[in-house]
Amino acid sequence: MPRTEVMNTKGLTLVDAINEALAQEMERDERVVVLGEDVGLNGGVFRVTEGLQKRFGAERVADTPLAESGIMGTAIGLAMAGMRPVPEIQFEGFLGPAYDQLVNHAARYRTRSRGAVTIPLTVRVPVGGGIHAPELHSDSPEAIYAHHPGLKVVMPSTPYDAKGLLLSAIRDPDPVVFFEPKRVYRSFRESVPEEDYTIPIGQAKVVAEGTDVTVVTWGAPVFQCLAAMDELPEDASIELIDLRTIYPIDVDTIVESVRKTGRCVVVHEAPKTAGLGAEIATIIQEHCFLHLEAPVQRCTGFDTVMPYYKLELDYLPESPRIQKAIEECLAY
Amino acid sequence: MPRKVVYEARVEYVQILDEEGRLDARLAAGTLTDEQVAFLYEQMVICRQYDEVAFKLQRSGRMGTYPQNKGQEAAALGSGFAAKKGADFLVPCYRENAALFLHGLPMEHILLHWMGDERGNQIPEGVNVTPISIPIGTQMLHATGIAWAYKIRREPRCVITYFGDGATSEGDFHEAANFASTLQVPCVFFCQNNQWAISVPRETQTASETIAQKALAYGMPTVQVDGNDLFAVYKETRDALDRARSGGGPSFIEAVTYRLGDHTTADDARRYRDPEEVAAWQQKDPMIRTRKYLESKGLWDDNRQRAAEERAKAIVQEVVRTAEGIEKPTTDDIFNFTFADLPAEIARQRDTLRTSSIGQEPTQAALRAGH
Numbered sequence: 001m002p003r004t005e006v007m008n009t010k011g012l013t014l015v016d017a018i019n020e021a022l023a024q025e026m027e028r029d030e031r032v033v034v035l036g037e038d039v040g041l042n043g044g045v046f047r048v049t050e051g052l053q054k055r056f057g058a059e060r061v062a063d064t065p066l067a068e069s070g071i072m073g074t075a076i077g078l079a080m081a082g083m084r085p086v087p088e089i090q091f092e093g094f095l096g097p098a099y100d101q102l103v104n105h106a107a108r109y110r111t112r113s114r115g116a117v118t119i120p121l122t123v124r125v126p127v128g129g130g131i132h133a134p135e136l137h138s139d140s141p142e143a144i145y146a147h148h149p150g151l152k153v154v155m156p157s158t159p160y161d162a163k164g165l166l167l168s169a170i171r172d173p174d175p176v177v178f179f180e181p182k183r184v185y186r187s188f189r190e191s192v193p194e195e196d197y198t199i200p201i202g203q204a205k206v207v208a209e210g211t212d213v214t215v216v217t218w219g220a221p222v223f224q225c226l227a228a229m230d231e232l233p234e235d236a237s238i239e240l241i242d243l244r245t246i247y248p249i250d251v252d253t254i255v256e257s258v259r260k261t262g263r264c265v266v267v268h269e270a271p272k273t274a275g276l277g278a279e280i281a282t283i284i285q286e287h288c289f290l291h292l293e294a295p296v297q298r299c300t301g302f303d304t305v306m307p308y309y310k311l312e313l314d315y316l317p318e319s320p321r322i323q324k325a326i327e328e329c330l331a332y
Numbered sequence: 333m334p335r336k337v338v339y340e341a342r343v344e345y346v347q348i349l350d351e352e353g354r355l356d357a358r359l360a361a362g363t364l365t366d367e368q369v370a371f372l373y374e375q376m377v378i379c380r381q382y383d384e385v386a387f388k389l390q391r392s393g394r395m396g397t398y399p400q401n402k403g404q405e406a407a408a409l410g411s412g413f414a415a416k417k418g419a420d421f422l423v424p425c426y427r428e429n430a431a432l433f434l435h436g437l438p439m440e441h442i443l444l445h446w447m448g449d450e451r452g453n454q455i456p457e458g459v460n461v462t463p464i465s466i467p468i469g470t471q472m473l474h475a476t477g478i479a480w481a482y483k484i485r486r487e488p489r490c491v492i493t494y495f496g497d498g499a500t501s502e503g504d505f506h507e508a509a510n511f512a513s514t515l516q517v518p519c520v521f522f523c524q525n526n527q528w529a530i531s532v533p534r535e536t537q538t539a540s541e542t543i544a545q546k547a548l549a550y551g552m553p554t555v556q557v558d559g560n561d562l563f564a565v566y567k568e569t570r571d572a573l574d575r576a577r578s579g580g581g582p583s584f585i586e587a588v589t590y591r592l593g594d595h596t597t598a599d600d601a602r603r604y605r606d607p608e609e610v611a612a613w614q615q616k617d618p619m620i621r622t623r624k625y626l627e628s629k630g631l632w633d634d635n636r637q638r639a640a641e642e643r644a645k646a647i648v649q650e651v652v653r654t655a656e657g658i659e660k661p662t663t664d665d666i667f668n669f670t671f672a673d674l675p676a677e678i679a680r681q682r683d684t685l686r687t688s689s690i691g692q693e694p695t696q697a698a699l700r701a702g703h
């Protein structure tokens with residue numbers, strides 16, 4: 001990546017930032033290997049691994065056969081043997097065939113070997129809807145993986161956070177599922193430091209400070225929430241939290257905020273039932289019960305299969321629906 | 333203590349119509365009549381036109397991602413034509429539109445699918461095909477199950493399942509092949525080896541010399557055919573189906589063909605493909621040789637070509653009009669097909685289009701009003 005050229009056009013996209021993090025970590029740590037479908041010569045279907053094979057060779061940036069269980073399973077073996085594998089699964093819908101390897105093996109090895117075998121792998125997965133993609137290219141399965149003990153789950157929404165979190169993830173001693181919201185991939189640029197920096201896994205970010213209501217979200221809906229906030233009256237003081245890490249969840253940041261505001265709306269693309277909104281609402285009632293002025297609201301995808309794209313914007317929590325949920329929570 | 337060969341195998345390659353349109357009359361005996369070839373060629377013209385128009389629809393923002401079938405028409409048509417319409421069942425991937433149309437799938441369905449509309453998957457009663465499959469390699473197990481049901485019920489029906497070269501790397505493929513042949517079900521595994529899986533060439537995908545030989549490990553009859561040769565594809569598929577129908581179990585066919593277009597409209601194959609390779613395969617285009625054959629028989633000329641192209645244009649134009657004329661589905665459709673009996677919570681979400689709870693729970697609202 002010709003860094004200076006990119007910076008000259010107002011910073012990096014999410015794609016650029018992830019690419020830069022991968023390149024820098026491969027440079028720094030020769031144990032890091034990238035593997036997946038079309039990640040080599042083609043630079044990945046979203047071009048996130050663009051140029052890496054040319055720079056680091058086909059051994060460290062490997063085009064694998066078309067087999068997700070194979071990708072995840074061999075990544076586990078690579079990790080066991082002292083490498084730092086960064087497999088890519090092309091779309092979240094194709095985690096299906098990799099599921100067994102990820103949750104029954106990667107997630108459990110440390111526990112089942114009582115710490116003798118550890119699996120430091122970071123699986124990168126484009127996630128979420130809103131880009132008019134075909135079936136199984138638009139889902140939000142983060143809650144499923146957060147539910148599996150032994151996996152860390154991360155979903156940055158900005159280029160800056162993506163770089164810092166990816167470096168943390170690759171250096172983490174345990175398996176990390178690194179979800180990349182496709183809708184944000186090229187939606188904007190931001191200035192990202194060229195040097196090495198990390199953002200700790202497990203730390204949420206307060207995007208906007210406020211005192212009347214807390215909005216908790218992550219991934220692409222961060223921007224839907226910001227749009228909703230723009231539409232709300234000036235005097236509505238909204239605190240927006242971007243979770244950034246889904247697991248381990250940053251209880252303190254949420255609790256501190258809700259104790260201040262007394263109200264909370266959780267926004268996510270995934271279906272409502274058994275989604276992370278349920279977990280967050282429970283954390284809030286456990287820690288903030290006597291501070292609450294209103295029931296915690298969930299503004300989420302519906303409890304249905306993600307529709308094909310003609311209806312995807314009716315399914316996703318877009319800003320008008322978020323706005324309404326915030327208004328109602330404020331008025332309660 | 334002996335050391336001996338316990339297994340030896342070979343894989344045959346079959347070509348009947350070569351690139352120049354020359355027919356091996358001996359091998360062709362009892363396959364396709366000239367009228368059938370002319371009919372299938374016209375289907376090729378229509379499908380090629382369909383592909384071109386679909387591509388333009390995507391480029392002009394009227395449709396989402398679309399995978400062109402260009403170059404693989406003979407594989408789809410030769411195999412689809414060998415199956416009995418209304419009796420046999422096709423379980424496709426996404427590069428055999430022509431076979432699906434042959435079996436009665438209304439042409440607008442495929443466009444609707446790629447226009448982001450599930451109604452494209454709502455297969456009409458009596459059309460024996462499954463919706464196209466997006467997750468790679470999963471459908472071969474379904475095909476095996478369908479064929480298993482036919483076997484249990486002693487129905488003289490067969491299944492053809494289609495998949496790409498890349499799909500043979502997925503575990504599901506190997507499970508399907510193993511189930512099908514241990515259960516001896518009437519299923520034909522039809523691999524469209526178009527040399528590429530997005531940017532990954534066949535040689536990187538598998539170290540096997542042929543894809544066909546993978547079936548040998550499962551004890552399945554197998555053959556490699558020139559996938560751009562209608563005759564070879566038809567003959568081998570027909571033979572495999574005959575074998576299946578008479579209790580001979582599953583077969584494997586590797587159709588050696590080529591993806592003349594990009595992987596999909598979201599792809600740019602120039603990034604990873606040698607233009608010379610593409611140019612060489614363009615010479616092997618199934619349409620060229622089929623037309624040459626028909627011309628050599630005096631069954632085709634420029635006038636008939638023009639007429640066929642005009643007809644194809646009119647057909648496809650009408651199909652596009654139909655697909656684009658269908659009103660946007662209502663939001664109810666997001667919910668209504670989730671279950672036969674909709675759980676109350678989903679019905680509530682459908683009727684209110686919300687997931688947040690304030691004002692939703694009547695007893696709580698009443699209590700609050702009384703506060």
Ligand SMILES: Cc1ncc(C[n+]2csc(CCOP(=O)(O)OP(=O)(O)O)c2C)c(N)n1
Nearest residue numbers: 094427466467468496497498499528529530
């Ligand atoms: C399980 C799964 N993994 C990955 C993908 C992404 N993907 C779509 S098509 C494709 C390549 C398929 O290659 P092949 O089976 O040869 O079929 P072709 O597209 O060449 O017809 C890939 C990797 C997918 N759709 N499903």
Ligand SMILES: [Mg+2]
Nearest residue numbers: 496497528529
């Ligand atoms: Mg292929």
